[in-house]
Amino acid sequence: AQTVTQSQPEMSVQEAETVTLSCTYDTSESDYYLFWYKQPPSRQMILVIRQEAYKQQNATENRFSVNFQKAAKSFSLKISDSQLGDAAMYFCAYREVNNAGNMLTFGGGTRLMVKP
Amino acid sequence: KAGVTQTPRYLIKTRGQQVTLSCSPISGHRSVSWYQQTPGQGLQFLFEYFSETQRNKGNFPGRFSGRQFSNSRSEMNVSTLELGDSALYLCASSPGQGFSSGNTIYFGEGSWLTVV
Numbered sequence: 001a002q003t004v005t006q007s008q009p010e011m012s013v014q015e016a017e018t019v020t021l022s023c024t025y026d027t028s029e030s031d032y033y034l035f036w037y038k039q040p041p042s043r044q045m046i047l048v049i050r051q052e053a054y055k056q057q058n059a060t061e062n063r064f065s066v067n068f069q070k071a072a073k074s075f076s077l078k079i080s081d082s083q084l085g086d087a088a089m090y091f092c093a094y095r096e097v098n099n100a101g102n103m104l105t106f107g108g109g110t111r112l113m114v115k116p
Numbered sequence: 117k118a119g120v121t122q123t124p125r126y127l128i129k130t131r132g133q134q135v136t137l138s139c140s141p142i143s144g145h146r147s148v149s150w151y152q153q154t155p156g157q158g159l160q161f162l163f164e165y166f167s168e169t170q171r172n173k174g175n176f177p178g179r180f181s182g183r184q185f186s187n188s189r190s191e192m193n194v195s196t197l198e199l200g201d202s203a204l205y206l207c208a209s210s211p212g213q214g215f216s217s218g219n220t221i222y223f224g225e226g227s228w229l230t231v232v
Contacts, residue, residue: 045208109158
């Protein structure tokens with residue numbers, strides 16, 4: 001079974017600084033998708049960024065970028081120019097390609113605090 | 117366009133009772149998934165429905181069940197409630213079958229269930 005591990009339960013960053021959240025995963029599949037979701041206090045999960053495993057280029061969405069290391073099974077999220085609104089729980093998630101459905105396997109989450 | 121709507125948002129039940137939670141997906145979405153979120157176990161996949169058929173199921177006891185109606189609305193039911201069923205139950209919807217860059221999974225704000 002696939003597993004996703006986030007080794008940092010909590011992280012803090014100064015406003016306007018850069019922070020990197022770590023995620024590792026275990027799978028025997030060669031093709032899959034990886035995601036970072038943000039969960040603010042409202043509890044609604046919001047997609048931050050996605051990465052297709054077959055793509056070597058790291059995904060970028062504005063201030064959010066990933067460092068995808070397929071051989072190391074590592075998928076970290078970098079947040080640049082951190083803003084107070086970035087404070088939230090962040091979850092790394094994995095999805096098989098061959099599964100026709102939308103089943104996600106989540107990591108345990110990292111609570112990000114942003115200091116003004 | 118309305119988002120994923122979950123009702124009720126908050127409820128308290130007694131051990132041994134049963135509960136039904138409802139999820140209305142985004143208009144036009146045919147896939148609905150359910151997740152349980154607890155502090156101890158994190159986010160765990162319950163099941164997914166597509167066109168009224170369950171196509172994925174997580175590792176939960178048979179007390180957890182669900183269904184999907186012809187209008188894509190979904191309900192999940194938990195019978196013989198236990199204290200450990202206290203959790204946030206998240207519903208997610210997506211447009212259709214399989215995954216593509218356009219097939220984003222959207223989450224609702226969840227239903228908070230407390231079992232006393």
